[in-house]
Each structure stands twice: as C-alpha cells, then as structure tokens.
Amino acid sequence: MSETPASPAPRRRMKPLLRHGLEFGPVIIFFIVLQLTDVFIATGVLMGLMTAAAAIAWAIEGRVSGLILFGLVTVLAFGTLTLVLHDEEFIKIRPSIYFTTLAGVLVVGLAIGRLFLQSLFEYAFKIDHAGWRKLTWRMAGFFVVLAIANYFVSQNFSLETWASYKVFAVPVMMVAFMMAQTPLLMKHALPEEGPTGEA
16 A cells, blocks of 8 residues: 655744844844944944844745845845945945846846746735736836935935935835735735635
C-alpha cells in the first residue's frame, strides 16, 4: 500500500505589526541617531538595522520580501557611497532611486503580463485581476510622486528637514494613499469562500 505524500507545511507569515516594524523601524532609529550624532553614524546604523531586519524576516518566513530585500540593497549601496565619499547626498537621494525603480518594475511587470504587486500584497487584499491592474498603475504613479517629492525636499531643505519628511510625512502619505484606494478594493473584492463541506 503506497503512502500518500505529506503536503508541504504552510509557509509562516509574520504578523503585520512585526512586518511594519521591520520595514519602518530602521528609518525611525536612523532619524533618532541623526538627531543625536551625525548623518554618517546614522547611515552606518541604518545599514546595520536593515541587514538585521532582512535576517529576522528570513529566520521567520524562510524568505525575504522583495520590498525589504530591495530596500536593503539600496541602503547598502548608497550608504557605502555616503560613508566612503563622505557625502550625505547619496543617502538623501536613495529614496528617489528606490521609488523610481519600484515604479519601473511595476510598469514593466504590466507590460509583460506580470502583476508583481499581487505577489507582494495578496496576503492583505483579495481582489480580481482587473483590480490588481488598476491598483498597480495607481501605485506606480504614487511611487513616482514620492520619488519627485523626495528629490525636491532633499535638494531644497536642510538634512534635518529631509529626515523629518522621510520619517513622518512619507508614512502618512502612504496611509492616505491606501485609504484612498478603498473604493477600488471594495469594487473588485473577490467573494468570500463559503465553509467547506456544505451541501
């Protein structure tokens, strides 16, 4: 009698609070260290914390989300340039490069028939294909706005003002953007699956 192969264990997922802590916690600590020391020490701390965040995500889920991984790569690259060349402009411009690249990836994904946004947020939203396409276009446009806004603030205001904008204004803008998508999410929501075993 052949044995039925065991089904693979479901992948562990981090709780939303922990996920947000790993994504935004390093930036908040970067801001605090910046106020107490200087941008170069704060940059080194940010690089270490982003590396630790990726390691924690890997330890819990066995993988690192695309957002955390890409954030780590850009922080290590631009942070290294900041420290080696002793020029704060590199770490200040990093968010613009980050958001522009994300927007480009989303648009390229649409062009080749891939909904990268769905793979990132399918655990949070249950919407149909048309909904994911619309949300992807909107998200790409929003990332472009964030990239332009970061460049404007970084080039026209002090380092401290830029850091405050990054830590406080950007998360508020993100929350406001997602709240504004509620009608779209409701319109394209998939019907909930009924209990199994019903006649």
